[in-house]
Amino acid sequence: MKRTLLLVGAIWLAAAAAFGQANGKLQIHYIDVGQGDAEVLISPHGEVVLFDDGARDHCDKPLAYLAKIGVTKVDVHIASHYHDDHIGCTQEVLTAFPLAGAAYDRGGSYTTTSYTKYVQAVGSHRATATTSTVITLDQEWPDPVTISIVALNGNGVPTTNENDLSVVAVVRYGHFRAELGGDLSGFDTGSYADIETSVAPLVGRIDVYKVHHHSSRYSTNDAWLATTTPRIGIISVGDGNSYGFPTADCLARLHAHGVHTYWTEAGAGVAPDAAFDEVAGSTVVEVAKDAAEYTVTIAGGAVDVYPTWDVSTTPTPTPTETPTPGSFGRVRRHLTAERPPTPTPTPTPTPSPSPAPAAAATR
Numbered sequence: 514m515k516r517t518l519l520l521v522g523a524i525w526l527a528a529a530a531a532f533g534q535a536n537g538k539l540q541i542h543y544i545d546v547g548q549g550d551a552e553v554l555i556s557p558h559g560e561v562v563l564f565d566d567g568a569r570d571h572c573d574k575p576l577a578y579l580a581k582i583g584v585t586k587v588d589v590h591i592a593s594h595y596h597d598d599h600i601g602c603t604q605e606v607l608t609a610f611p612l613a614g615a616a617y618d619r620g621g622s623y624t625t626t627s628y629t630k631y632v633q634a635v636g637s638h639r640a641t642a643t644t645s646t647v648i649t650l651d652q653e654w655p656d657p658v659t660i661s662i663v664a665l666n667g668n669g670v671p672t673t674n675e676n677d678l679s680v681v682a683v684v685r686y687g688h689f690r691a692e693l694g695g696d697l698s699g700f701d702t703g704s705y706a707d708i709e710t711s712v713a714p715l716v717g718r719i720d721v722y723k724v725h726h727h728s729s730r731y732s733t734n735d736a737w738l739a740t741t742t743p744r745i746g747i748i749s750v751g752d753g754n755s756y757g758f759p760t761a762d763c764l765a766r767l768h769a770h771g772v773h774t775y776w777t778e779a780g781a782g783v784a785p786d787a788a789f790d791e792v793a794g795s796t797v798v799e800v801a802k803d804a805a806e807y808t809v810t811i812a813g814g815a816v817d818v819y820p821t822w823d824v825s826t827t828p829t830p831t832p833t834e835t836p837t838p839g840s841f842g843r844v845r846r847h848l849t850a851e852r853p854p855t856p857t858p859t860p861t862p863t864p865s866p867s868p869a870p871a872a873a874a875t876r
Contacts, residue, residue, distance in 0.1 A: 534583055535559030538801045539658055539686040542582065543723065545777040545795040545812070546574045548751025548758070549598035552693060552723065553579065554684065556650040556658045557802065561610075562589040564682065564693050568751075569601030569627050576602070576609055578795060586611050589648055590635065591660075592618040593695025594679045597627035604634040617642040619665045619680050642680050656802040658686045663715040664694075664708070672706040674698065676726055679708075683716055687803040688823040690719040692741065696726035699734030709733070713740035718822050720807060721798055722746045724774070727754075728782070730762035738770040744819050745809060746772045747796055750780035757782045764790070775811060 540555040549568030555561055561584055567575040587610050592600050595618075616635035619642060622628070632639065646662040664681040672678070679695030694716075699709035709725070713736060722743035725732035727750050746767055750758045759782040767774055768789045775793040776785065785792055794812025800821070809817040 538799050539684075539689065541684065541691060541721070541798045542578070543747045543749060543775070543777060543796045543798070544575055544578045546578075546602075546749070546751075547571045547778065548727070548754040548756075549601065550593070550695070550723075550727075550749045551575045551602070553582075553584065554650075554658075554660075555582075555584075557656060557686075558651040558654055560588045560650040560658075561586065562591065562648070562650070562660065563587045563606070564591050565593055565599040565695070566590070566606045567602035568598040572602035572605040575606055579606070579610055584610055586613050588612075588650075589614045589660075590616040590638070591642075591680065591682060591693075592616070592631065593693070594619060594675050595623035595625065595628045595631070596675055596696065597625060599695065600631045601627045603627075603631040607634045612638050614638065615640040615648075617646065617648075617662070617680070619678055621666075621678075623675070656687070658684065660684050664712045667706065668708055668711050668715075670706050670708055670711060672708070674705055677706050677708050679725075681712055681716065683719070686800060688805065688821040689721075689800040689807055690717070690821075690823065691721040691723070691798065692716050692719045692743075693723045694725050696729070696732070698726065698729075698731050699737055700731045702731060705731050707734065709737040713737045716741050719743050720745070720819070720821050720823075722772070724748045724763070724767070727756070728759035728763040728767075729756070730760040733763050733766055735766060735770075738766060738772070742770070742822065743772055744822070746774045747798075748774055748776045748780075750776055750778055750782075752778045752780060754781045759783060773817075775809065 535558050537557050539557055542553045544551045546567040550565040551567040552564040553561060590612055612635065616638040617640050642662045642665055644662060644664065648660040650658040661683045662680060663683055666678050676696035677698050679697045681694040684691040697708050698705035699707055701707050719741050722741065724746045728748045748759055758780050759776065761783045764783060768786065774790045775796045776790065777794060779792045797810040798807060800807035806818050806820045
């Protein structure tokens with residue numbers, strides 16, 4: 514009996530650590546960091562890329578998660594933009610997990626304490642991204658992962674809003690595509706500019722979309738969704754946030770385009786629609802080389818499976834399995850081969866007047 518228990522314990526520990534080790538698959542972890550952003554990509558052969566690193570004063574969350582999955586260093590760091598809910602933990606994270614390679618950002622400067630600490634933390638590793646920047650991981654292997662910077666600094670659209678200046682990255686591995694674009698905007702308002710419409714053709718069709726700006730009402734326009742056609746969207750959002758995220762306007766557009774969403778927390782906006790949305794905690798997307806499908810694993814162990822778009826043959830849909838409420842490790846299949854018809858575009862939201870915030874706090 515004792516030997517059996519030890520064996521079971523060893524298997525459980527191995528399973529718990531598996532996502533944090535090179536396992537021959539691409540892993541993208543969308544980390545629950547509260548109201549902020551941090552994603553870690555682990556290549557099939559173990560290279561680590563960190564997209565943003567969490568919110569200032571809440572660095573315990575990314576630090577604990579990275580340690581839990583077995584990360585020991587960061588090979589590449591990519592800062593989407595300079596707000597402190599995206600680069601607020603650079604110093605803490607890179608002290609615990611040293612940076613081995615480049616730290617890409619949009620260049621320029623910003624006048625906040627978090628920005629100053631970011632510059633100090635990355636030091637001589639800092640590199641300004643361009644639209645020619647392509648990061649190749651596992652390049653000595655026949656199955657490399659590429660990360661292409663396709664836009665930054667407004668993509669030629671005049672704007673000074675820090676969100677609109679976000680670096681836009683596209684991850685490619687075999688048939689799989691994912692996009693991470695920080696807090697990009699999709700509507701022209703008194704503060705924001707529509708950057709998404711011009712960037713969408715540069716991104717192309719994707720499987721996984723890290724929903725811009727935590728699902729702000731001014732992100733994720735219809736042109737973006739019609740061009741990129743994501744199957745799923747990951748919303749990085751924090752409980753009790755002061756912005757009302759996730760917003761009804763953004764979710765309505767995502768739902769109209771048939772996008773299933775996973776939220777890192779429940780947030781402080783609208784309630785999830787059970788037909789489309791799930792409060793999932795930290796969420797892991799995993800895909801094998803040239804696979805026709807990828808998995809989405811959420812906190813608690815439930816796994817969803819989706820087909821990739823870029824496949825030579827259409828996968829045969831598998832009937833959806835009805836999960837048992839509260840079950841652990843259930844598998845739910847989402848293999849619909851066709852998209853719903855493109856919906857009629859939803860009206861542009863009318864900006865709500867509000868007092869102008871301080872420059873460093875602008876979201």
